[in-house]
Amino acid sequence: MNTLATYNIKGGVGKTASAVNLAYLAARDGRRVLLWDLDPQGAASYLLRVRPRVKGGAKALVRGKRPLEEAVKVTEFDGLDLVPADFTYRNLDLVLDESKKSTQRITRLLGTMADDYDLVFLDCAPGISLVSENVVNAAGTLLVPLIPTTLSVRTLEQLGEFVAELDRPPAVIPFFTMVDGRKRLHREVIDDLRTHRDDLATTVIPALSQVEQMAVHRAPLPVFAPRSRVTKRYEELWAEVSSRLGSGRGGRSRAPGRR
Numbered sequence: 001m002n003t004l005a006t007y008n009i010k011g012g013v014g015k016t017a018s019a020v021n022l023a024y025l026a027a028r029d030g031r032r033v034l035l036w037d038l039d040p041q042g043a044a045s046y047l048l049r050v051r052p053r054v055k056g057g058a059k060a061l062v063r064g065k066r067p068l069e070e071a072v073k074v075t076e077f078d079g080l081d082l083v084p085a086d087f088t089y090r091n092l093d094l095v096l097d098e099s100k101k102s103t104q105r106i107t108r109l110l111g112t113m114a115d116d117y118d119l120v121f122l123d124c125a126p127g128i129s130l131v132s133e134n135v136v137n138a139a140g141t142l143l144v145p146l147i148p149t150t151l152s153v154r155t156l157e158q159l160g161e162f163v164a165e166l167d168r169p170p171a172v173i174p175f176f177t178m179v180d181g182r183k184r185l186h187r188e189v190i191d192d193l194r195t196h197r198d199d200l201a202t203t204v205i206p207a208l209s210q211v212e213q214m215a216v217h218r219a220p221l222p223v224f225a226p227r228s229r230v231t232k233r234y235e236e237l238w239a240e241v242s243s244r245l246g247s248g249r250g251g252r253s254r255a256p257g258r259r
């Protein structure tokens with residue numbers, strides 16, 4: 001089982017849109033995919049039309065009172081399952097803090113699903129919290145959406161420092177989103193980062209209103225806009241990411257006992 005997380009310290013950069021589209025495309029490729037929505041806003045749950053209701057709340061899951069398996073909901077899309085988030089997830093940090101090995105809790109919970117899925121996508125709220133620390137620990141690969149501004153590139157460096165402190169840092173795949181090719185600054189920031197980082201994805205996701213319409217259609221892009229330029233880019237990004245998965249530390253999310 002490979003675990004990927006869309007992650008950025010910065011908010012509103014396309015983490016959820018990317019998690020939903022990439023998870024859908026992976027499932028369309030025939031993989032068994034689970035997306036775990038870890039954001040109390042429940043945006044991924046909303047986009048995939050799953051009711052944001054977690055029996056017993058985040059607490060029961062984290063404390064192991066209720067197996068993760070029971071929280072899984074099927075989506076309308078073949079091969080794509082979801083663990084929805086509800087508002088109880090706002091307390092996730094506190095609940096994690098009260099548990100043993102608090103930074104490895106999500107890794108452990110995912111270990112129970114290792115035989116059921118080929119890929120797990122984690123989508124969490126922005127910032128650095130105990131939840132995001134768990135996510136970074138559980139992920140074999142971090143997919144980092146970046147808006148082409150100087151400030152975003154700085155946050156990528158901060159993320160690099162955060163990740164480098166881990167015993168076994170995940171592979172990082174940064175990629176640009178919300179790109180307007182007409183803006184000189186966007187082109188310059190992208191070209192500049194390309195010369196500095198060889199892990200940057202070649203594919204660039206353009207800024208197009210179809211992405212915002214995901215919330216209207218409540219579906220991944222390929223479902224309602226199969227010919228859109230941004231859908232094509234997400235397909236290319238998925239091809240790029242899946243070809244790099246083998247080289248990452250993909251198997252790390254297995255529970256320690258199962259390895």
Ligand SMILES: Nc1ncnc2c1ncn2[C@@H]1O[C@H](COP(=O)(O)OP(=O)(O)OP(=O)(O)O)[C@@H](O)[C@H]1O
Binds near residue numbers: 011017125208
């Ligand atoms: N490529 C794009 N082009 C245009 N709009 C986009 C694009 N990607 C995302 N958006 C829009 O930008 C907003 C933020 O995107 P999204 O929710 O995916 O970001 P996020 O990083 O998950 O945000 P948060 O930090 O709040 O979780 C949404 O309204 C989304 O529809």
Ligand SMILES: [Mg+2]
Binds near residue numbers: 015016039123124
């Ligand atoms: Mg989000």
